[in-house]
Amino acid sequence: MTIGFGIIGTGMMGSTYAEALRTQAPSGRLVAVTGGRRATELGSAYGVPVDASPDALLERPDVDVVVIATPHTTHLPLALAAAAAGKHIYLEKPMALSVAECDEILAAADMAGVTVTVASQSRYNDISIRARQLIDDGTVGRITMFRVTSPTVGWDVPADGWFVDPREGGAYLDWGPHGCDTLRWFTGSEATLAFGLFRNFGDIPALDPSAMVTYGMASGAMAQLWMSYEIPAPGLGSYMQWLCVGDHGMLDFTRDVLRVGQGSDWRVELELPPWDWSVDPKTPRRIGLTARQVEGFARSLLDGTPPEVSGRDGRAAIEMVEAAIASARSGSAVPIVR
Numbered sequence: 001m002t003i004g005f006g007i008i009g010t011g012m013m014g015s016t017y018a019e020a021l022r023t024q025a026p027s028g029r030l031v032a033v034t035g036g037r038r039a040t041e042l043g044s045a046y047g048v049p050v051d052a053s054p055d056a057l058l059e060r061p062d063v064d065v066v067v068i069a070t071p072h073t074t075h076l077p078l079a080l081a082a083a084a085a086g087k088h089i090y091l092e093k094p095m096a097l098s099v100a101e102c103d104e105i106l107a108a109a110d111m112a113g114v115t116v117t118v119a120s121q122s123r124y125n126d127i128s129i130r131a132r133q134l135i136d137d138g139t140v141g142r143i144t145m146f147r148v149t150s151p152t153v154g155w156d157v158p159a160d161g162w163f164v165d166p167r168e169g170g171a172y173l174d175w176g177p178h179g180c181d182t183l184r185w186f187t188g189s190e191a192t193l194a195f196g197l198f199r200n201f202g203d204i205p206a207l208d209p210s211a212m213v214t215y216g217m218a219s220g221a222m223a224q225l226w227m228s229y230e231i232p233a234p235g236l237g238s239y240m241q242w243l244c245v246g247d248h249g250m251l252d253f254t255r256d257v258l259r260v261g262q263g264s265d266w267r268v269e270l271e272l273p274p275w276d277w278s279v280d281p282k283t284p285r286r287i288g289l290t291a292r293q294v295e296g297f298a299r300s301l302l303d304g305t306p307p308e309v310s311g312r313d314g315r316a317a318i319e320m321v322e323a324a325i326a327s328a329r330s331g332s333a334v335p336i337v338r
Contacts, residue, residue, distance in 0.1 A: 002029045003298040006057045008078060009069035010036035013092055016290050017067050018046045019282055024291030027298035031062045035070060054078060058085040065090050071162045072169050076101045083108040088301060089116045093177040095314035097169050099322055102315035109311060117297050117307045118314030120181045121289035127258045130270050131251050135186060140246030143187050143221045147243040148179040150227040151236040155204045170207025172198065172227060177317040179225040184316060186244060189219035195333040196324035201230050213324040
């Protein structure tokens with residue numbers, strides 16, 4: 001038995017989900033796609049119907065899960081429609097524009113008895129999985145400090161795309177959920193305080209292309225997220241970087257290399273061949289990040305178990321992002337109270 005997936009949104013991520021389902025997620029099958037100017041091309045490439053609208057896709061009895069890979073402002077209405085149709089919901093990040101919207105989605109899903117997951121690909125890299133194992137087995141001891149960095153050389157998004165529309169929330173709402181989710185996942189703790197500084201140092205046509213945010217964690221750890229699309233060449237290396245400091249060890253890792261620092265030296269724990277998604281967006285390693293979560297979600301539905309990444313995980317990331325944005329606007333630290 002397999003789970004039927006319908007994809008709403010046929011841009012880069014829609015194509016990623018289609019490829020994941022075809023090649024690396026045996027518990028799922030792609031049933032139909034809809035939305036976007038590339039829908040016909042995507043449906044033809046994967047041999048599935050192209051529905052005329054999201055409503056038409058939601059009416060299909062063979063669709064069990066709806067993947068929502070569309071602009072941020074559409075997540076809430078599409079998720080509510082999916083819940084009303086009795087479909088499980090797989091949301092691309094960010095889950096929604098605000099905590100209030102996340103709560104609407106979760107309430108609708110609970111009422112309909114459907115399950116929500118939110119894309120968190122950064123958890124599913126082999127490097128991330130091994131780093132989490134080293135944290136869990138006590139290799140670094142108690143985590144005291146943690147930093148997530150995303151340094152991008154220049155703006156890499158089309159200037160006329162939906163992403164630059166301020167109604168879509170800005171750069172930190174788009175990228176921040178990645179960093180916030182991994183911060184929570186690696187530390188095993190929730191954020192209790194946020195202090196953010198956001199800037200646009202040039203002429204990038206989007207909100208907040210550079211951000212430095214400090215979070216206080218319930219565990220007592222200090223954490224920082226640094227994101228910028230304004231890094232000059234030659235850049236600072238990998239698109240995402242993590243540094244975990246414990247009371248008797250450290251982990252320094254990217255998507256390709258994991259180093260462990262203990263005693264007087266560093267050692268390479270794991271190294272993978274590098275890949276560049278802009279050159280090869282369908283490389284098996286890149287598709288694998290999504291496929292692992294897709295497969296895990298399909299298996300959880302078949303087994304009747306909770307997904308590894310829940311809708312409430314997605315909400316928690318938006319809560320951290322929202323607090324950072326409020327802090328940057330006010331110039332003051334913002335408590336995160338649950």
